[in-house]
Amino acid sequence: MSEPRLLSIEGLSAVSDRDNGAPILRDVSLAVAPGEIHGLVGESGAGKSTIARAILGMTPRTVRITQGAIILGNTELLSLDARQLRRLLGAEVALIPQDPLTALNPSRRIEAQMTDGLRMWKGHSAKSARERALTLLDEVQMREPERVMRCYPHELSGGMRQRVLIAAAFALEPKLVIADEPTTALDVTVQKQILKLIRAMQARHKTGAIFVTHDLGVVAQICDRVTLLYQGKVMEHGLTADLLLKPRHAYTKALVRATPRYDRPVDGLIPVPDAVIAACRAEIAGFDGATHG
Amino acid sequence: MPKPFSRTRGRPRFPALIRLLQNPKLGLGGGFVLLLVIIAVFAPAIAPHDPLEQDLMASALPPFWLAGADPAHLLGTDDLGRDVLSRLIFGSRVALTVAVVAGVAAGTVGSLLGLLAGYFDGWTDIAVSRLIEIWMAFPAVLLSILIVAILGSGVGTVIVAIAIIDWTRFARVIRADTMANAQADYVVAARTLGFGRWTILFREILPNVMPGLIALLAMEMGIAVVIEAILSFVGLSVSSDTPTWGSMIASGRQIIYQAWWVFAAPLAAVFATVLAFNQLGDGLRRALDPVMRR
Amino acid sequence: MAEPLLSAQNLVIGYRRAAFGASQPIVPVVKGVSLSIARGEVVGIVGESGSGKTTLGRALLGLIAPMSGSIAFDGTPVSGLDEQRMRPLRRRMQMIFQDPMSSLNPRHRIRRILTAPLLLHKVARTMREADQQAAMTLERVGLPPGVLTRYPHEISGGQRQRVGIARAIMLKPDFVLADEIVSGLDVSTQAQVLRLIGALTREMGLAMAFISHDLSVIRAICDRVIVMRQGEIVEEGACDVVFDAPRAAYTRSLIDAIPLPVPDSTWLTRVDVAA
Numbered sequence: 001m002s003e004p005r006l007l008s009i010e011g012l013s014a015v016s017d018r019d020n021g022a023p024i025l026r027d028v029s030l031a032v033a034p035g036e037i038h039g040l041v042g043e044s045g046a047g048k049s050t051i052a053r054a055i056l057g058m059t060p061r062t063v064r065i066t067q068g069a070i071i072l073g074n075t076e077l078l079s080l081d082a083r084q085l086r087r088l089l090g091a092e093v094a095l096i097p098q099d100p101l102t103a104l105n106p107s108r109r110i111e112a113q114m115t116d117g118l119r120m121w122k123g124h125s126a127k128s129a130r131e132r133a134l135t136l137l138d139e140v141q142m143r144e145p146e147r148v149m150r151c152y153p154h155e156l157s158g159g160m161r162q163r164v165l166i167a168a169a170f171a172l173e174p175k176l177v178i179a180d181e182p183t184t185a186l187d188v189t190v191q192k193q194i195l196k197l198i199r200a201m202q203a204r205h206k207t208g209a210i211f212v213t214h215d216l217g218v219v220a221q222i223c224d225r226v227t228l229l230y231q232g233k234v235m236e237h238g239l240t241a242d243l244l245l246k247p248r249h250a251y252t253k254a255l256v257r258a259t260p261r262y263d264r265p266v267d268g269l270i271p272v273p274d275a276v277i278a279a280c281r282a283e284i285a286g287f288d289g290a291t292h293g
Numbered sequence: 294m295p296k297p298f299s300r301t302r303g304r305p306r307f308p309a310l311i312r313l314l315q316n317p318k319l320g321l322g323g324g325f326v327l328l329l330v331i332i333a334v335f336a337p338a339i340a341p342h343d344p345l346e347q348d349l350m351a352s353a354l355p356p357f358w359l360a361g362a363d364p365a366h367l368l369g370t371d372d373l374g375r376d377v378l379s380r381l382i383f384g385s386r387v388a389l390t391v392a393v394v395a396g397v398a399a400g401t402v403g404s405l406l407g408l409l410a411g412y413f414d415g416w417t418d419i420a421v422s423r424l425i426e427i428w429m430a431f432p433a434v435l436l437s438i439l440i441v442a443i444l445g446s447g448v449g450t451v452i453v454a455i456a457i458i459d460w461t462r463f464a465r466v467i468r469a470d471t472m473a474n475a476q477a478d479y480v481v482a483a484r485t486l487g488f489g490r491w492t493i494l495f496r497e498i499l500p501n502v503m504p505g506l507i508a509l510l511a512m513e514m515g516i517a518v519v520i521e522a523i524l525s526f527v528g529l530s531v532s533s534d535t536p537t538w539g540s541m542i543a544s545g546r547q548i549i550y551q552a553w554w555v556f557a558a559p560l561a562a563v564f565a566t567v568l569a570f571n572q573l574g575d576g577l578r579r580a581l582d583p584v585m586r587r
Numbered sequence: 588m589a590e591p592l593l594s595a596q597n598l599v600i601g602y603r604r605a606a607f608g609a610s611q612p613i614v615p616v617v618k619g620v621s622l623s624i625a626r627g628e629v630v631g632i633v634g635e636s637g638s639g640k641t642t643l644g645r646a647l648l649g650l651i652a653p654m655s656g657s658i659a660f661d662g663t664p665v666s667g668l669d670e671q672r673m674r675p676l677r678r679r680m681q682m683i684f685q686d687p688m689s690s691l692n693p694r695h696r697i698r699r700i701l702t703a704p705l706l707l708h709k710v711a712r713t714m715r716e717a718d719q720q721a722a723m724t725l726e727r728v729g730l731p732p733g734v735l736t737r738y739p740h741e742i743s744g745g746q747r748q749r750v751g752i753a754r755a756i757m758l759k760p761d762f763v764l765a766d767e768i769v770s771g772l773d774v775s776t777q778a779q780v781l782r783l784i785g786a787l788t789r790e791m792g793l794a795m796a797f798i799s800h801d802l803s804v805i806r807a808i809c810d811r812v813i814v815m816r817q818g819e820i821v822e823e824g825a826c827d828v829v830f831d832a833p834r835a836a837y838t839r840s841l842i843d844a845i846p847l848p849v850p851d852s853t854w855l856t857r858v859d860v861a862a
Contacts, residue, residue: 043773187635187800188844196855217846221854241850258778259848260803262830269807271782272775478690485648486704487677489670500694
């Protein structure tokens with residue numbers, strides 16, 4: 001590929017230290033271009049969150065990365081020590097977390113939480129950080145930003161908290177934003193507003209993004225490219241439209257058909273056939289056999 | 294925690310037993326408590342001397358590793374020439390009796406009230422909660438002295454005092470735990486299935502509160518050992534012709550510069566016993582919790 | 588139409604908090620809802636958080652007493668019944684929960700979870716009989732009898748949800764309340780569970796109130812849908828009608844907010860009617 005890359009993951013493999021070294025990621029490769037939203041999709045156990053965590057250097061202690069490289073710009077992240085990684089990620093990679101309830105410190109005001117990063121990484125004064133935070137809250141269409149700055153998290157609704165987190169994520173002008181199921185906890189109408197907002201912010205700031213989700217509908221509306229995983233292995237990847245409308249892998253086809261659709265009540269909801277699951281498992285067993293055998 | 298057995302295939306034959314042995318806290322704490330029970334039960338057979346036998350010719354002998362020790366008195370003798378080891382062994386009888394009986398009594402009363410308050414909200418809860426608050430505001434030491442003053446000293450009094458003082462510890466924890474469980478969907482499910490309130494409380498909720506209760510019980514037994522020692526120390530426990538760790542500490546304190554071991558030995562016994570009960574409690578809590586033990 | 592199996596009139600429901608002395612004002616969560624469900628009918632109740640759908644569902648089962656209004660099940664008033672008089676009705680109205688982990692007692696084996704209600708209601712007279720019926724019901728929901736000896740945490744999430752379904756249909760009820768029962772499941776498991784629910788309601792002639800925030804799921808298995816917002820019904824009707832030509836602006840915006848798995852470059856920027 002000749003297009004410029006913001007992030008590339010090459011042959012990433014990881015095992016669980018708990019389950020007798022059971023593989024969690026199996027030779028995962030993907031590339032994110034600047035200004036692109038890349039969807040990581042899969043059912044539970046697919047390893048999509050593990051990949052997001054690996055980029056951030058936050059894999060749990062029980063997960064061990066055995067192989068591969070994560071390259072952000074020109075830097076390989078896995079070879080960095082904790083301090084170097086923190087310095088690099090602090091300014092260049094931001095996270096939009098899943099649960100807006102626990103992601104904000106309940107005993108600090110929004111202002112304090114939004115200006116921390118600006119003062120630490122961008123050398124803002126208290127005053128200029130405050131101004132920047134207000135601009136950002138305005139960008140995420142928060143009404144009464146002045147008042148919100150003085151609020152504690154519990155005084156805001158779930159949707160408002162998620163807006164604050166999005167504003168905070170873009171505050172440092174990161175090159176890459178990682179959104180880990182950012183709308184799973186929200187109502188559909190709020191979800192739509194938040195998706196719209198992430199899209200708008202990402203386009204305005206020309207940020208690359210990794211969007212972790214299990215919802216093919218969300219993928220269809222917000223991602224440019226998709227990587228579909230099953231049990232830590234890439235089953236199919238490509239442009240969103242290609243993958244959803246002309247799926248090549250049987251598993252992709254089956255997942256699309258299992259998704260309920262209000263516009264076609266009769267077509268959706270076809271359980272993934274056992275044969276497809278068996279084929280996926282065989283593919284994975286074959287892969288494991290080839291690497292360990 | 295390491296997980297040596299796969300749950301999906303080949304379940305071990307005695308999963309409960311294996312789990313117990315895998316848990317070092319449970320093994321060490323439980324082992325020590327078990328040892329203590331054996332010592333207490335067979336004290337007359339184990340103890341090398343009569344704990345009350347005085348020998349003023351052999352008073353304040355040092356323990357075996359110090360110069361001038363008598364091999365017949367492994368841990369030395371006190372100022373009246375009584376064998377420290379034998380007194381320690383007999384002292385475990387009072388300590389354990391108080392620990393078990395007072396712990397169970399406080400646990401039963403406190404848990405019952407906690408269960409009721411946690412499950413039946415409204416007036417039951419308000420009444421029990423206020424009672425707990427008032428009770429806890431009352432200084433425990435004064436309360437126990439008051440109880441001894443009314444009932445007279447003795448093992449029975451000590452047990453009553455500990456139960457009366459410490460039931461709140463159980464009531465508070467069990468009430469909170471019961472409330473949390475009463476909110477769970479499995480309780481709603483039991484209601485939709487038509488089970489009565491008492492059935493739900495004792496058959497559905499109690500088993501879920503039990504691991505916490507048992508752990509608390511073990512720790513309470515440790516606390517009871519300390520309280521008994523304190524009451525003995527101030528002379529409010531049993532009569533002076535029964536050896537207790539607390540009275541040993543009290544008499545040892547007076548000759549601490551001449552024979553420190555008389556003071557140190559019972560103190561070490563109390564310390565080790567409380568530590569063992571706490572480890573046992575923590576170990577039990579982990580071992581009995583179906584979710585934590587995964 | 589024949590007499591409905593379950594009907595509710597002008598339900599107002601709020602939560603009371605026990606406090607000393609003066610009673611605090613109660614803000615109702617459900618504000619005057621009337622509905623009826625016919626035998627064998629599957630009715631979807633949809634709404635966002637704060638719509639009162641869960642509270643309404645629990646009141647229909649007599650788990651919460653309404654502040655005013657009435658509920659009747661097969662002609663018998665449900666509201667105001669004590670535990671004793673409620674018991675015969677209990678067998679006939681059951682519930683499936685959102686989170687099967689918390690709805691199955693973690694300290695009971697599946698055997699006990701399934702057989703205890705059978706023995707209580709004397710549907711089975713002996714333990715042996717109860718065991719057989721439990722195994723049969725498990726088979727019906729697609730689980731092997733070996734599950735009986737397991738604890739809830741020893742089986743998978745999809746299997747737990749099937750156990751929850753088995754428990755609900757075990758007593759051969761007339762009405763089942765399903766509260767967000769697929770929202771925690773993967774798409775493939777969700778499809779299986781919904782298919783199973785569809786088959787069971789048809790075979791057993793079950794009436795069901797299917798509470799969900801997901802209109803796509805409701806459309807897939809319900810005959811009729813009730814749209815709730817902030818404690819009130821904003822729209823109600825046959826699924827085909829409501830989905831094809833929603834009358835309420837709120838229903839429209841709910842439908843518009845569902846992302847379909849088909850790329851649509853205009854979807855994100857489309858204006859929300861009721862936002």
